[in-house]
Amino acid sequence: MAAHAEGAPLLRITGLSKSFAGTRALADVDLDLRAGEILGLVGQNGSGKSTLIKVLAGYHRPDPGATAVLAGEEFALGDAAGAADAGLRFVHQDLGLVPSLGALDNLALGRGYRRSRLGTISWRAEREAAVELLGQLGYRFDLTRPVGELRASERTGIAIARAVEGFTRGARVLVLDEPTASLPAAEADRLFEVVRRVNAAGVAIVYVSHRFQEIFELCDRVTVLKDGAHVATRDVPDLTEPGLVRLTIGRDLEGPGARHATAARSEEHDAALRLRGLVGEGIEPFDLEVARGEIVGVAGVTGSGRESLGRLAFGSLPRAGLVEVGSTAVTAGSPVASIAAGMAYVPADRLSNAAFVDMTLRENLTISRLRDVSGRRGLLRERERQETLRWLTDLEVKPCDPEARLATLSGGNQQKVMLARALRLGPAALVLDEPTQGVDVGAKRTIHDIVRRAAVDGAGVLVLATESEELLALCDRVAVMVAGRCIGVFATAGLTADDLTELTMGTAGTVADGAAAAPAAPTAPVVAGSVGAGR
Amino acid sequence: MTALDTPVEQTAPPAQQDARRTARFFTMSNVSLLFIWAGLIAVFGLLTPETFLTTDTFRTVLAGQAITAIMALALLMPIAAAQFDLSIAGSMGLGIVLVATFMAKLELGVPLAIGLTLLSGVVIGLVNAFIVVRLRVNSFIATLGTGSILTAAIQWISGGQQIVAGIPQSFTDLGRHEVVGVPMSVVFMLLIALVMWYVLELRQTGRYLYAIGSNTEAARLAGVRVNRLTTIALVVSGLIASVAGVVFVMRIGSASLDAGTPYLLPAFAAAFLGATQFRQGNVNVLGTLVAVYVLATGVKGVQLIGAPFWVDDLFNGAALIIAVALAVRSGRQKVLV
Numbered sequence: 001m002a003a004h005a006e007g008a009p010l011l012r013i014t015g016l017s018k019s020f021a022g023t024r025a026l027a028d029v030d031l032d033l034r035a036g037e038i039l040g041l042v043g044q045n046g047s048g049k050s051t052l053i054k055v056l057a058g059y060h061r062p063d064p065g066a067t068a069v070l071a072g073e074e075f076a077l078g079d080a081a082g083a084a085d086a087g088l089r090f091v092h093q094d095l096g097l098v099p100s101l102g103a104l105d106n107l108a109l110g111r112g113y114r115r116s117r118l119g120t121i122s123w124r125a126e127r128e129a130a131v132e133l134l135g136q137l138g139y140r141f142d143l144t145r146p147v148g149e150l151r152a153s154e155r156t157g158i159a160i161a162r163a164v165e166g167f168t169r170g171a172r173v174l175v176l177d178e179p180t181a182s183l184p185a186a187e188a189d190r191l192f193e194v195v196r197r198v199n200a201a202g203v204a205i206v207y208v209s210h211r212f213q214e215i216f217e218l219c220d221r222v223t224v225l226k227d228g229a230h231v232a233t234r235d236v237p238d239l240t241e242p243g244l245v246r247l248t249i250g251r252d253l254e255g256p257g258a259r260h261a262t263a264a265r266s267e268e269h270d271a272a273l274r275l276r277g278l279v280g281e282g283i284e285p286f287d288l289e290v291a292r293g294e295i296v297g298v299a300g301v302t303g304s305g306r307e308s309l310g311r312l313a314f315g316s317l318p319r320a321g322l323v324e325v326g327s328t329a330v331t332a333g334s335p336v337a338s339i340a341a342g343m344a345y346v347p348a349d350r351l352s353n354a355a356f357v358d359m360t361l362r363e364n365l366t367i368s369r370l371r372d373v374s375g376r377r378g379l380l381r382e383r384e385r386q387e388t389l390r391w392l393t394d395l396e397v398k399p400c401d402p403e404a405r406l407a408t409l410s411g412g413n414q415q416k417v418m419l420a421r422a423l424r425l426g427p428a429a430l431v432l433d434e435p436t437q438g439v440d441v442g443a444k445r446t447i448h449d450i451v452r453r454a455a456v457d458g459a460g461v462l463v464l465a466t467e468s469e470e471l472l473a474l475c476d477r478v479a480v481m482v483a484g485r486c487i488g489v490f491a492t493a494g495l496t497a498d499d500l501t502e503l504t505m506g507t508a509g510t511v512a513d514g515a516a517a518a519p520a521a522p523t524a525p526v527v528a529g530s531v532g533a534g535r
Numbered sequence: 536m537t538a539l540d541t542p543v544e545q546t547a548p549p550a551q552q553d554a555r556r557t558a559r560f561f562t563m564s565n566v567s568l569l570f571i572w573a574g575l576i577a578v579f580g581l582l583t584p585e586t587f588l589t590t591d592t593f594r595t596v597l598a599g600q601a602i603t604a605i606m607a608l609a610l611l612m613p614i615a616a617a618q619f620d621l622s623i624a625g626s627m628g629l630g631i632v633l634v635a636t637f638m639a640k641l642e643l644g645v646p647l648a649i650g651l652t653l654l655s656g657v658v659i660g661l662v663n664a665f666i667v668v669r670l671r672v673n674s675f676i677a678t679l680g681t682g683s684i685l686t687a688a689i690q691w692i693s694g695g696q697q698i699v700a701g702i703p704q705s706f707t708d709l710g711r712h713e714v715v716g717v718p719m720s721v722v723f724m725l726l727i728a729l730v731m732w733y734v735l736e737l738r739q740t741g742r743y744l745y746a747i748g749s750n751t752e753a754a755r756l757a758g759v760r761v762n763r764l765t766t767i768a769l770v771v772s773g774l775i776a777s778v779a780g781v782v783f784v785m786r787i788g789s790a791s792l793d794a795g796t797p798y799l800l801p802a803f804a805a806a807f808l809g810a811t812q813f814r815q816g817n818v819n820v821l822g823t824l825v826a827v828y829v830l831a832t833g834v835k836g837v838q839l840i841g842a843p844f845w846v847d848d849l850f851n852g853a854a855l856i857i858a859v860a861l862a863v864r865s866g867r868q869k870v871l872v
Binding site: 335336357359363371374377 | 733737738739742743745746749750752753754755756757758759760815816817
């Protein structure tokens with residue numbers, strides 16, 4: 001591979017801890033990166049991968065006591081400039097490109113343009129350099145075309161090229177944070193080729209991924225994190241996929257293999273919410289039914305399509321396919337129509353999509369249907385106040401003051417108000433997108449109780465969540481999404497959080513037979529992203 | 536006497552809550568304009584008692600600012616929904632030229648002339664709404680553009696000539712009319728203010744507009760018909776601006792070109808300065824009216840001391856910047872984010 005002696009440590013981090021307001025995100029982690037190798041970094045959501053990378057990039061300052069040595073020289077962690085000087089380069093998940101600019105401009109951002117003698121931008125020099133750089137990585141495309149119009153793998157390529165530009169001088173270590181999260185499978189292969197080329201030029205690589213197949217395809221060694229601690233670092237050839245799963249989730253696997261999915265359909269006449277052939281952003285035809293009184297979860301890592309499913313079902317994103325509440329088909333593309341049909345939606349990302357922070361709790365709550373609190377002469381403040389007070393008391397919102405501003409509440413209490421806003425509609429179908437986002441433990445429990453009560457009252461509830469524990473605590477059944485498609489719907493009884501997490505990683509060797517979707521070939525999520533790419 | 540004399544039925548918590556609400560209303564920052572107003576009157580009253588503290592001055596300020604107040608009221612619905620309407624100056628200007636042309640040149644009856652002129656305001660609002668809602672052009676740019684187009688329309692219709700003759704006596708008489716000593720223009724202003732207050736504070740429409748202004752995407756996801764309400768807001772602002780035009784001709788008795796433009800900035804200054812009052816960061820009717828008259832009191836007082844004629848523009852410009860800066864500091868300014 002490279003000219004370095006096998007096994008010589010290029011980067012060595014020892015005793016790295018990081019705490020946020022009392023919670024320990026990283027506990028005494030050691031990391032060794034050998035010269036010229038590709039090191040995989042894996043772990044579940046919340047295992048500390050992102051924190052580790054952010055500390056390396058200088059975005060977070062670690063707790064005292066950590067040391068970092070790069071090529072024999074110590075450097076300070078938690079200092080962005082220091083990390084860059086030492087030769088660490090990062091490609092983050094969102095790539096950080098400007099979509100409306102071409103590759104030439106994106107490459108020049110940050111470093112500055114090459115100048116001619118007159119001080120103007122020397123486009124010829126820029127173009128020559130870019131052609132050479134991207135050519136080394138095996139790319140050929142229009143350098144002035146807005147990168148937003150390029151293929152996803154080409155965009156990733158530009159981000160990598162920008163990170164390692166002149167890797168003969170600066171870059172020694174390239175950290176790739178889930179570069180394939182939004183890539184279709186075919187383009188992922190293209191990306192691996194690029195990663196290998198950068199590696200062949202002598203840059204050691206830390207490769208973070210949720211997808212274990214990629215680790216086996218690409219990496220020399222793999223480091224496993226769990227609950228903020230370093231679990232193991234192994235040579236990949238010595239590992240099997242089940243072995244890696246065992247290290248990642250800390251237990252043996254057997255569950256899902258023996259498990260059968262329950263039917264994706266409940267009895268026809270009882271369905272509160274029915275999704276049939278739902279297609280849209282990041283999602284292949286998706287089928288699911290939620291019965292009255294049932295809580296059905298949707299699990300999936302970020303990029304699996306889980307995060308857009310709620311908005312597609314509610315109609316705030318363009319969709320194709322059929323959505324029915326009860327037996328009424330819901331007009332696509334209109335939240336108003338969805339609400340009129342009996343659907344209520346609590347969006348993810350409360351601050352952007354749900355909260356009116358400068359308005360009162362009363363105003364936040366009643367906005368979902370002002371008709372109920374209006375008379376002929378307009379809004380009935382007192383009736384509004386009374387209803388708000390009832391909900392605040394019922395959901396244990398603190399402070400229990402209808403006239404308080406939403407901004408003055410904690411995240412958990414704000415979220416309860418958002419839930420109350422949906423529940424007061426008495427919805428037949430309730431769609432909850434990350435219902436306990438940014439919520440403390442106590443409020444989480446209350447929110448779960450509220451959701452259960454809504455189901456007991458007859459609503460069909462669809463819960464989309466990242467956290468396996470949450471889904472298991474709440475749901476009767478869980479649909480698992482991998483790379484845009486549903487790989488099966490599982491009864492939660494007897495399922496553990498680790499089983500579920502494992503399923504979402506798409507590595508389980510078995511796919512349930514009863515699932516609505518056609519059986520997929522195990523370990524081959526070839527359909528990834530074909531909705532977007534194929535058309 | 537009734538509230539105080541019935542202690543048993545009134546349980547403690549609601550009473551306490553009411554007290555808290557009242558206390559919250561009367562915080563210094565919430566009603567500071569009232570204090571400033573009182574201060575201005577006291578200072579100028581002491582400096583120039585013989586000219587400032589007269590009913591004449593009072594009436595001049597009251598009537599002189601009626602049109603400014605109407606223009607500021609026109610802005611409230613768009614601003615509540617986080618939209619600009621810079622075309623109100625053009626709508627008012629067109630209203631002036633149209634109502635005069637209809638009566639003086641086409642010799643239409645007064646009611647028909649007024650009706651058609653108000654219709655022009657509605658049409659302008661619909662065009663603005665089409666550009667903002669359907670074409671998705673930012674409202675600042677959209678109404679900046681339509682404002683310029685309206686200026687062109689004014690010049691075209693009038694042929695560049697002021698209309699000074701031919702406006703019926705009955706129409707200008709209406710402008711000189713007084714209702715129990717209150718000039719007609721002030722009566723119109725108060726009527727518009729009352730309706731606007733009712734819609735913004737007590738109707739669903741008002742609540743929806745403030746919600747859109749607070750967080751448009753959240754409003755959409757909560758089932759608010761954002762496009763429809765934005766359209767309503769822009770139509771209402773166009774309509775009220777054309778009313779301002781009609782009232783202007785009524786008062787002055789002639790139609791000068793470009794008479795709307797001088798009202799644009801004071802209207803924005805008053806709306807934004809008013810937003811710092813009473814409703815904690817949101818535009819509102821009471822705040823707007825108070826702001827109009829605080830600014831006018833300041834300008835008048837300084838003029839009486841002997842300040843030059845340009846102090847008006849100076850005052851309004853400074854007030855606009857200070858008002859928005861205050862709102863940004865309190866973290867509640869949404870329109871300009």
